Amino acid sequence: MADAVDPKESEHRSGRRRPSRRRVPVWWPLPACALVGLAAGGAYGVLKAPEYAATSFVVAVPDDTTEPATALGFAQAYGRIATSGSTLAYAQPRAGVGARQLRTQVRAETSPESPMIAITGTSKSPSGAADIANAVADALSLSSNQATKNTGVKLLLFSQAVAPTEPASPSAAISGAVGLCAGGLLGGLWLLARPGGRTRRRPEEPEAQPAVEGYASLPAQGEHADAKEKESVR
Template sequence: MTESPAQPAVPGRFRRLRPASVRPSWWPLPVCVLLGAACGFSYGTLATPEYTATSYAMVTAGKDIDPAAALGYAQSYGRLVTSDATLSYAKGAAGEPVRELRTHVLSETSPDSPMIAVTGTSADPGRAADIANAVTEAVVVSSGHVAKDTGVKLIKFSHAVPPADPVSPSVPLGAAVGASAGGLTGGLVLLVRPRRGRRDTGAQVPAPAQGGAATPAEERELVR
């Protein structure tokens, strides 16, 4: 009788090998950074540049009026900058209807100074300055109609000039902001996604029984 060939020795431990094609666990981070940078670059390239110009008006108190009252009137006149009455008066000089003009005007006041800042925005720098000057002139004229009753006077402090540079983000800045936002999003994805179980990270199979043959339970574990 011929002897059967010897069976190869079975190693003491079996390891589940991780496929080489599995993506690293941190792949969402660089993907989100690249997507964010691409979005920011596209926005900076395709977005229409926006310009702003600002003119200033100041409230002055009369002889018999408390100077502190000028601060309160400055707050009131600052709210009137975007009112229908003011914008209706300014629409001729600004060259825009009231509805469009309201979206291109912003007023700011300070609790420490009787100053009103009127800012005009437009895709054209000259138009932005025209809007700011027209609205400031309108609110100054409106305040003059009630100057005798209020005891304060609103005067134009400075004239708006066409800006040289837009306020909209440039292409490099847009790409940098987009990449930062993408990195933040990728980091959040890594934090909130479910973690893999220990079985997926290389669990070990117990050593087979003596004699070199694996038990049925071990064979089932290997098949998995």
């Protein structure tokens, strides 16, 4: 009979080896999500049209019979009505934007320590942002000054908005960095929350035997005494 040939020896002789399977690392979602976030953020920054912002300032000035604290309180109140429908109706002709769209392109901010109101207009063009801010500031001053005799406070235009030179929206590099961080965060959270994230015990590892089996191999107390008696008799 011919001797049996070992398959490993035959493979070694023939020079062929079985291709080894490469396992994908378990942390692959982290770089994958980071790259996807980087691409999405960069594309958003490139495709989105730049947005410009311009700010005008209006200050509340008290008359001779009104305390400064009263002017501060009216500045807070006028800041709330700066984006109301009545104020935007006055500003609509000069801004050149519809009232509904104008509401989404203007915001007003006040300070609890200063009787000043900051009105910011946003637009896709620098001149459009400045026109919106100035139009709303003038409309707020005109509508509020009609009640100056009753309130004792007058609104004055402190500083007009100027057309900005740089957009206020983030650039493509900043959008890509934000997307990279967000994607990496999602990938890390997926690694922590994935179903097979907990380590499992390998089958090759021997299980810990209970301590009761060790005590079972020890001789009983009576057997130990009998063994001592037999040795004394001998």
